Amino acid sequence: MAFLIRTIDFTAAGREIIRERMVERDTLSVGRAAENDVHLPDLAVEQHHIRIVLRNDGTLAVAALGTLGFGLDGRSVTEGVIDPRTGGEIALGAARLTVAEEDGGTLAVTIRQVAAEEGKGDALRGFALASVLPSKRAMSWIFAGVILLALLMVPVASNLLRTPAKPDPTGRTPGQVVMDAAWSPGALSLRHHSLENNCESCHVTPFVSVQDEACLSCHKDTGTHAKANRLAAGMPPLSAGDALQWRIAESLGKEGPLGCVACHTEHEGPLRQKAGSEAFCGDCHKDLDSRLADTKLADAHDFGKAHPQFRPAYFASFGAASPVRAAPGSRPVEKSGLKFPHDVHMDPRGGAARMAVSLTRYGAPLECKDCHVLTADKAAFKPVEMEDACESCHSLVSGRTAGGGFSKLRHGSVKHLAEDLARIGRGAHAAPVSGRSRPGQFARGGTYAADFGRPVRDFIGLTRALLPGGVCTECHLPTTRAGRPDLMPVNLPDRFLTTGYFTHAAHRKQECTDCHAADTSKAASDLLIPDLKSCRECHLGASAVKTKTIVPSDCAMCHAYHVPAGQWLPEAAPRDPHYRPLSEPDKTTLAAVLARARR
Amino acid sequence: MATKAGGTGRFTQDERRRDSDHVSFLKHKGFRWLWIALALSGAAIAGYLMIDQQPRPNGGSWYGYTLGTIGLLLIVWLSLLGVRKRRINPGAWSLKAWTSAHVYLGLSLIVIATLHTGFQVGWNVHTLAYVLMLLVIATGIYGVVAYATLPASLSANRKEMTRAQMLEALTAIDRQLESAAQPLDRAEADLVIAALGQDVFHGGALARLTGRYPGCATAGALKGLGRGSEAEARVVALLEKRRDQLAQIRGQLRIRAALEIWLFVHIPLTIALIAALTAHVISVFFYW
Numbered sequence: 001m002a003f004l005i006r007t008i009d010f011t012a013a014g015r016e017i018i019r020e021r022m023v024e025r026d027t028l029s030v031g032r033a034a035e036n037d038v039h040l041p042d043l044a045v046e047q048h049h050i051r052i053v054l055r056n057d058g059t060l061a062v063a064a065l066g067t068l069g070f071g072l073d074g075r076s077v078t079e080g081v082i083d084p085r086t087g088g089e090i091a092l093g094a095a096r097l098t099v100a101e102e103d104g105g106t107l108a109v110t111i112r113q114v115a116a117e118e119g120k121g122d123a124l125r126g127f128a129l130a131s132v133l134p135s136k137r138a139m140s141w142i143f144a145g146v147i148l149l150a151l152l153m154v155p156v157a158s159n160l161l162r163t164p165a166k167p168d169p170t171g172r173t174p175g176q177v178v179m180d181a182a183w184s185p186g187a188l189s190l191r192h193h194s195l196e197n198n199c200e201s202c203h204v205t206p207f208v209s210v211q212d213e214a215c216l217s218c219h220k221d222t223g224t225h226a227k228a229n230r231l232a233a234g235m236p237p238l239s240a241g242d243a244l245q246w247r248i249a250e251s252l253g254k255e256g257p258l259g260c261v262a263c264h265t266e267h268e269g270p271l272r273q274k275a276g277s278e279a280f281c282g283d284c285h286k287d288l289d290s291r292l293a294d295t296k297l298a299d300a301h302d303f304g305k306a307h308p309q310f311r312p313a314y315f316a317s318f319g320a321a322s323p324v325r326a327a328p329g330s331r332p333v334e335k336s337g338l339k340f341p342h343d344v345h346m347d348p349r350g351g352a353a354r355m356a357v358s359l360t361r362y363g364a365p366l367e368c369k370d371c372h373v374l375t376a377d378k379a380a381f382k383p384v385e386m387e388d389a390c391e392s393c394h395s396l397v398s399g400r401t402a403g404g405g406f407s408k409l410r411h412g413s414v415k416h417l418a419e420d421l422a423r424i425g426r427g428a429h430a431a432p433v434s435g436r437s438r439p440g441q442f443a444r445g446g447t448y449a450a451d452f453g454r455p456v457r458d459f460i461g462l463t464r465a466l467l468p469g470g471v472c473t474e475c476h477l478p479t480t481r482a483g484r485p486d487l488m489p490v491n492l493p494d495r496f497l498t499t500g501y502f503t504h505a506a507h508r509k510q511e512c513t514d515c516h517a518a519d520t521s522k523a524a525s526d527l528l529i530p531d532l533k534s535c536r537e538c539h540l541g542a543s544a545v546k547t548k549t550i551v552p553s554d555c556a557m558c559h560a561y562h563v564p565a566g567q568w569l570p571e572a573a574p575r576d577p578h579y580r581p582l583s584e585p586d587k588t589t590l591a592a593v594l595a596r597a598r599r
Numbered sequence: 600m601a602t603k604a605g606g607t608g609r610f611t612q613d614e615r616r617r618d619s620d621h622v623s624f625l626k627h628k629g630f631r632w633l634w635i636a637l638a639l640s641g642a643a644i645a646g647y648l649m650i651d652q653q654p655r656p657n658g659g660s661w662y663g664y665t666l667g668t669i670g671l672l673l674i675v676w677l678s679l680l681g682v683r684k685r686r687i688n689p690g691a692w693s694l695k696a697w698t699s700a701h702v703y704l705g706l707s708l709i710v711i712a713t714l715h716t717g718f719q720v721g722w723n724v725h726t727l728a729y730v731l732m733l734l735v736i737a738t739g740i741y742g743v744v745a746y747a748t749l750p751a752s753l754s755a756n757r758k759e760m761t762r763a764q765m766l767e768a769l770t771a772i773d774r775q776l777e778s779a780a781q782p783l784d785r786a787e788a789d790l791v792i793a794a795l796g797q798d799v800f801h802g803g804a805l806a807r808l809t810g811r812y813p814g815c816a817t818a819g820a821l822k823g824l825g826r827g828s829e830a831e832a833r834v835v836a837l838l839e840k841r842r843d844q845l846a847q848i849r850g851q852l853r854i855r856a857a858l859e860i861w862l863f864v865h866i867p868l869t870i871a872l873i874a875a876l877t878a879h880v881i882s883v884f885f886y887w
Contacts, residue, residue: 073840074768075760086836087779089771098775100833110778124762126800127851129859133804136863140870147871151724152878156885182724183882185658203886210887245661253887265654274654591651 001026001054004108005038028052028109030092031065038111044093052099054107059083060099062090155180159206167217171195186267193270202266208253215260223562231258234284234292275556278302278542282555298328303553304540312529313498315491318477323493332527337488339475340524345371347519355393362392368512378505383492386411386475394474409471414486417465417472496529500558625743627699636703640710643669647714656717658725659883666715670708674732674876677705678869705739708732724882728875731868738865749858756850765851769799769844776837782830790820791834794841799848807856810849817842 003023008016023037030038031049040049046066053061063079064070071091072080082088084107087100098110125131158178165173171194180199188196195201202210216222225231235257238246242257250256264273282301289295298308313323314334326332345352345366353365362370371389372381386394396409398420407423410416441447464470466478466485477488513519515530542554625633643666652660658667680701684694712732720726760768773795780791797816806812821838825831 071767071771074766074771074844075764086833086840087775089775091767091771096771096774098778100775100779123766126798127762127855129804129807129856129863131800132802132807133863136866139863139867143867143871144874147724147727147874147878151727151875152881155882159885180882180886182722182727183886184721184723185725185883186719186721199886206885207887265657268654268657590648594649594651 001107003028003037003052004102004106006108006110008110008112010113026054029065030090030097038097038109040092040095040111042093042095045095049092050090052109058085060088060107150179151182154178155183156206159200162200164200164204167201167214169218171198171201173198173201175199175201184267187270188266189268190270190272192266209255210261210266212255212260215264225561228258230292234288234295236283236287236291275554276561277556278554281559300555302541302543303555304536304544307532309532310497310500310529312496312527313493314496314527315493318479318488318491320491323491325498326527333525334527336492336524337477337490338524339473339477342518342521342526342528352393359392368518372512374504377503378508379501379503380495381504390475396471409465414466421465496527501560502558622695623747624695624698625702625747627695632696632700632703635700636707639669639704640707643707643711643714652717656714657719658715658717660717663715663717666711670711670715671876671880673704673708673711674872677701677708678873681866702739702743705736709736724875724878728872728879731872731875735865735868735872738861738868742861742865745858745861749854753851753854753858756847756854758847760847762851765844765848766799769841769848772837772841772844776834776841779830779833779837782828783834787824787831787834790816790823791838794820794838799845800852802849804856804860807849807852808860810853812849815845817845 001024003025005021005023007019009019010016025037028038029036029048029051030040030045031047032040032042032045033047036048046068048065049068050062050064050070053063055061060082061079062070062072062082064077067078069076069078071077071089072082073088074091080088082090082099084099084101087098090097090099094113094115096112096114098108098112100108100110102108130136155177158176159180162176165176171192175198177200181197183199184196187193202214204211204214226234237243238257246254246256254261256262263276278301285297286299286301286306288297288299300307309328311325311328312332313325314332315336316324316332316334318335318337320335344350346368347353348365356362356366356370357364371384373388374380375382384390391411396411397406398409399407401407407420409420465472466487467473468478470478472478472487476490479486479488507515515534516528517526518528521528538549539551539553539557542552544550544552546552646662647656647666650662652662657663680697683692683697712729716726716729720729757765776791776795780788783791793816801814801816802812812818817838821835821842824835824838826835
């Protein structure tokens with residue numbers, strides 16, 4: 001067997017010089033020493049570096065003769081096998097020995113010198129992922145730049161450069177600050193929804209918390225519950241933690257526990273502001289008199305356990321200018337100026353009932369609703385009108401008209417009564433039918449025409465009507481004013497319970513007489529407003545257990561914070577004016593348990 | 600006098616240092632930072648449950664501000680690892696301790712920041728910061744897992760070759776291919792040229808991560824070459840060697856890509872998070 005040794009060198013000009021020689025042997029030694037079959041003059045090569053042995057199966061065994069290995073197909077080894085059919089490359093120093101079988105089965109060993117590769121380290125960089133991805137630094141700058149520009153600089157710049165718009169209670173003014181929607185931590189409450197895109201309507205000044213002034217620019221008419229100094233004095237002292245919190249908050253420009261935003265938190269989602277809880281009211285009102293010695297309000301904190309007696313408003317004297325509130329625990333005598341025994345009218349077997357049965361309008365004994373008509377919101381009753389409620393029986397008919405109908409006295413004014421009575425006197429006598437009329441303005445219908453009735457009758461009628469036994473004093477109290485007969489003015493308050501809210505609609509399943517003792521009231525001076533005890537038959541405090549008859553009732557069922565006489569936003573749900581108490585607070589959370597324990 | 604076990608002698612100290620050199624940053628000082636992070640998270644959860652925040656838990660309550668401040672300081676400190684690891688100077692600060700704290704305190708941020716949100720999220724800059732933070736933490740978790748598991752397979756894939764040797768091996772095969780391909784005709788020679796001409800690092804990040812190289816010219820040449828003549832058979836045999844060598848290199852690339860990819864999310868998103876956090880804090884007090 002023989003090896004073809006082919007040496008490829010380059011001249012200085014770069015020309016290839018190829019020398020070939022045959023080595024007729026089965027083994028081939030390679031090294032720096034001259035006696036080797038292949039002599040490589042390279043200091044990196046050992047004197048006797050490797051031996052290549054042709055084996056029987058046609059493969060070549062390559063083995064290092066010393067301890068220094070050699071490169072075989074790129075990896076460092078001390079021995080290896082080359083299949084000449086596929087070939088292999090041995091690296092020794094700068095020489096590369098390519099072993100391959102050539103045409104005709106010759107084993108060729110081609111020796112080439114390679115220049116030391118420079119910049120190999122650079123090639124290794126290709127292993128790093130960074131070689132195929134954008135740089136981390138560039139990505140960081142881009143992401144951070146976009147976020148800072150779009151979500152910070154644009155809104156801040158447009159906020160600082162705008163001309164502030166006037167407050168708009170309708171909420172229709174669009175916001176001027178660009179891209180600040182991304183700052184909103186959550187949707188506004190339902191009532192503030194129209195302000196959703198107008199952040200600066202509330203957040204007026206940068207880095208200043210929302211001030212009461214901003215709220216009041218729209219909510220001008222909102223009641224204040226009490227004067228600020230009274231509120232501050234009436235509040236229970238803050239806990240040490242709360243006091244510290246508020247001290248910090250106030251030093252940073254918050255308006256303290258009496259500011260609007262202390263209760264009215266926003267961005268909590270499209271909800272309604274919740275009514276204050278019984279505990280919220282009770283914080284101040286359960287022992288208010290210990291802090292506000294001069295308060296007229298009695299302590300209250302639970303409708304079933306601690307609530308003062310009602311003090312309905314009523315007219316305590318005839319013709320008084322305004323109603324007064326009943327003293328606690330007193331039996332008010334109402335001086336409305338009317339005579340009206342409820343029992344007579346409500347007795348199903350009495351005269352009034354008989355009369356009503358005979359009238360087609362009623363056809364049955366009188367009921368409350370025959371006179372008392374609910375207002376549109378079904379909360380209260382319209383004022384009783386004499387013409388609608390009373391006149392069917394208490395007739396004011398004064399005669400027949402020419403057309404076959406009835407003439408009647410007008411109700412409501414003594415002056416009208418006088419005119420109407422005077423007309424009765426005139427209407428009775430016949431017109432002169434002489435065929436001749438008086439000349440000029442003396443004729444009937446003229447300026448000087450006189451109606452020659454009997455004035456005496458008019459006077460008598462008028463006087464008698466206003467005197468005891470007269471038509472007016474069936475219901476009214478007679479009096480004299482400036483020496484003339486007159487009637488006591490009728491005084492009834494628009495509202496009896498002035499500092500709480502009550503709706504009849506919610507109580508429509510009750511009989512009127514369950515609460516109002518009208519069927520036994522013998523005089524109009526009875527004030528038929530129910531007392532605390534009758535309310536408590538059904539309504540107990542918020543902590544009461546709900547049963548078929550007991551309604552747990554928190555303060556907000558009847559009282560609103562800002563408008564004591566109003567209910568908690570009754571107009572919120574016009575179809576259902578009935579107050580819905582707060583849902584039971586979640587008592588299972590650890591925080592709630594601990595908070596309760598603290599209380 | 601002999602120093603007692605755990606004493607202060609020079610030898611004992613050196614032994615202790617040598618031992619600690621081989622302890623993973625995860626186990627540093629008996630999981631010291633894990634316990635600190637757990638205590639921090641536990642305290643945050645306990646506070647959240649026990650403090651009755653009215654009207655509801657929220658980033659704007661005093662507890663929310665407290666958690667937010669802790670979270671902000673943590674994020675700033677965690678991001679300073681990139682500065683710390685570049686400052687190789689003496690001092691009583693251990694990069695391993697720092698890395699250990701980075702991992703565990705970073706994980707505790709999940710608890711602290713989530714409680715800071717009060718579970719209120721929306722399409723806004725605040726939730727953007729929160730989501731970016733979660734992404735950074737998620738990539739960080741991936742990074743810890745990758746660093747713990749992948750180096751072994753990286754080492755196994757090398758088969759005692761350096762990266763330079765892998766490239767050298769490929770060059771050796773290429774030289775043989777070039778001469779072996781001399782007898783081939785035009786079309787087949789072009790296939791070999793394409794295979795030899797293609798960059799060893801051909802393929803993008805996706806190819807590296809998945810190990811799929813649909814455009815590989817070596818595979819294309821293997822498919823296109825006939826097996827008829829002796830020359831063709833030799834070239835095919837060499838191309839197969841080339842393919843195998845490429846596979847090793849690509850295996851190396853795949854494992855390295857898996858080892859490094861998270862940093863390409865972790866770092867830019869950290870910077871983006873700091874930007875979003877800046878916008879979050881400023882916007883909250885701008886519209887206070």
